Amino acid sequence: MVINLDKEWFELVIEAKELGISITEIREFFKRKVYQNTEVIALCTTFNKNEQGYKEWREKNSNGFVFNHFGNTDSAKQMNKIHRANCTYLKRSKDEGKRTHPYEKICSTNLESLKEHLNIPWTYCKKCI
Known part of the structure; x- marks a missing residue:
């Protein structure tokens, strides 16, 4: 973490x-x-190659927000999304064990703080926000 x-x-x-x-x-x-x-202002927490820490954060902060950071390439920009921490997309079984690798998660309990922290293109998840 x-x-x-x-x-x-x-x-x-x-x-x-x-x-x-x-x-x-x-x-x-x-x-x-x-x-x-x-x-x-709430701080942002970054999870990179830390599955357990990310899981624990989401369990403790179910009303928080998660930025799914895929990178800054043209194709990745479309996948950079902000989700609610309890979004079912973030819990898919096919992603088990690889949620924070190779793509990091940036998390915060405060949406405005998270948005201010980001300096790359992103969109909201259409499923949860």
Whole structure:
């Protein structure tokens, strides 16, 4: 699992841990929609060659969103889709064991954060969104 954190975020998490704040408390903080009138933007998590991590994320975030990233070639651009995490297309048995390889999944609990994270052409899944 790869989580893209800049140095400032990394240092903040380390500092919180040193103050005795648990990872669970940190996660709960970031799951809140608003904190002191400031919107907290959900982070995106990338799964590349990590079937178990991706499966666990989808189970824990069934209301989240998944970007099925096939690449940036002309043919792949048409297949780059954003799905709801509970989309049946993402659960096809024929894809078992190869959902995050060779194509990565970029996931977020916040659709706007996911869209802002993407810098390649994509479309919504017509089945679930």
